[in-house]
Amino acid sequence: MDKKRFVYADNAATTRVSDKVFAIMQPYFSNEFANPNSIYSFAHTARNAIEDARRKTTDAINAKNGNVYFTSGGTESDNWAITGVAAAESRKGKKHIISTKVEHYSVLNALESLKKQGFEITLLEADAEGMITPDQVEKAIREDTALVSVMYANNEIGTIYPIADIGAICRKRNVLFHTDAVQAMGCVKIDVENQNIDLLTLSGHKFHAPKGIGCLYVRKGIALNNLIHGGGQEKGKRPGTENVPYITGFAEAVSIAANTVNERVEYVTNLRDKLLEGILTIPGVKINGTMKQRLCGNINVSLEAIEGESILLALDMKGIFASSGSACTSGSLDPSHVLLAIGLPHALAHGSLRFTLNEENTMEDVEYILEHLPPIVQNLRNMSPLWREKGG
Ligand code: PLP
Numbered sequence: 173m174d175k176k177r178f179v180y181a182d183n184a185a186t187t188r189v190s191d192k193v194f195a196i197m198q199p200y201f202s203n204e205f206a207n208p209n210s211i212y213s214f215a216h217t218a219r220n221a222i223e224d225a226r227r228k229t230t231d232a233i234n235a236k237n238g239n240v241y242f243t244s245g246g247t248e249s250d251n252w253a254i255t256g257v258a259a260a261e262s263r264k265g266k267k268h269i270i271s272t273k274v275e276h277y278s279v280l281n282a283l284e285s286l287k288k289q290g291f292e293i294t295l296l297e298a299d300a301e302g303m304i305t306p307d308q309v310e311k312a313i314r315e316d317t318a319l320v321s322v323m324y325a326n327n328e329i330g331t332i333y334p335i336a337d338i339g340a341i342c343r344k345r346n347v348l349f350h351t352d353a354v355q356a357m358g359c360v361k362i363d364v365e366n367q368n369i370d371l372l373t374l375s376g377h378k379f380h381a382p383k384g385i386g387c388l389y390v391r392k393g394i395a396l397n398n399l400i401h402g403g404g405q406e407k408g409k410r411p412g413t414e415n416v417p418y419i420t421g422f423a424e425a426v427s428i429a430a431n432t433v434n435e436r437v438e439y440v441t442n443l444r445d446k447l448l449e450g451i452l453t454i455p456g457v458k459i460n461g462t463m464k465q466r467l468c469g470n471i472n473v474s475l476e477a478i479e480g481e482s483i484l485l486a487l488d489m490k491g492i493f494a495s496s497g498s499a500c501t502s503g504s505l506d507p508s509h510v511l512l513a514i515g516l517p518h519a520l521a522h523g524s525l526r527f528t529l530n531e532e533n534t535m536e537d538v539e540y541i542l543e544h545l546p547p548i549v550q551n552l553r554n555m556s557p558l559w560r561e562k563g564g
Contacts, residue, residue, distance in 0.1 A: 272298060274329075328526060507524075
């Protein structure tokens with residue numbers, strides 16, 4: 173009989189709310205439920221909690237020369253940064269934006285909406301390993317470039333981009349620079365000041381805060397149009413009664429993530445490398461993306477002659493949860509736009525499998541995956557005419 177376990181290896185999709193974060197949030201759901209904008213004394217604790225959270229977040233990313241605005245997460249922050257800068261800069265006649273083909277859809281589709289409004293968009297090509305270079309960015313900058321938006325790390329293949337160097341070029345050329353750091357937080361040291369970042373997106377649920385809370389950092393002096401309109405909360409820039417419990421949880425999670433990068437990278441890299449080593453003993457496996465500049469928990473491989481979805485279902489039966497692309501696009505039969513952008517043929521893109529580990533995974537998890545993955549692949553290939561054609 174199979175010993176069925178629960179191995180969650182999809183931490184790029186979302187993470188568990190940590191006990192510490194949960195505990196910090198609790199009072200603001202119950203005893204301290206006041207609206208932080210009310211003036212009576214009962215509301216002071218909630219108001220102070222928001223401002224403490226802003227200070228913690230500011231410290232975690234060295235945002236002292238700008239503002240941290242709390243939002244509903246990565247999608248909102250990306251949309252706001254891109255459309256807000258575009259609207260403000262277009263008043264100066266700047267209607268060109270540079271980004272990449274490997275961004276998350278919250279960037280790509282925000283850009284698509286701007287294109288319909290007459291903006292010109294340049295999407296940089298990633299190389300076969302998923303990399304984008306500062307030189308590519310520099311060559312694409314024009315007189316009328318309003319914004320460069322390059323993600324800090326890729327959610328599918330884990331590539332970490334040379335953000336400080338790209339930021340330096342943008343600064344030199346007087347172009348604003350936004351980065352979507354949703355996947356990077358906790359795995360790299362983020363310092364908006366020293367890394368020349370003008371606008372930065374974070375999303376809490378990728379590092380043990382709840383879903384539906386994030387922030388946008390905006391350097392002082394940047395003109396940014398609102399995404400939504402309402403009252404005076406968040407200096408009138410992001411109106412709506414603040415989600416006090418989530419904001420406190422977010423800040424605690426940001427703070428823990430930022431202060432434990434080194435331990436996390438060391439621990440998770442070891443797990444990741446063991447898992448990868450085991451996966452590479454399976455025939456017909458190709459690593460997607462570079463191993464040089466890669467998020468510590470990310471494994472993305474393509475397995476010849478079988479579908480990623482079939483592997484996922486079989487893994488699910490064993491209590492192993494992974495992904496065959498980004499969670500937002502699973503459910504669609506289109507292969508991942510990131511894998512296609514780095515030149516994978518459709519067949520290999522369809523055969524992709526992503527494991528994303530974090531500090532809550534253990535070596536036992538890795539061993540359990542390695543016990544079950546090879547026979548699953550073998551079984552599927554036994555049924556695969558494509559594999560037989562290859563003489564496998
Ligand atoms: N950007 C990246 C790189 C992501 O991986 C995600 C979510 O997977 C998002 C943005 C969207 O974040 P949220 O789920 O908070 O809207």
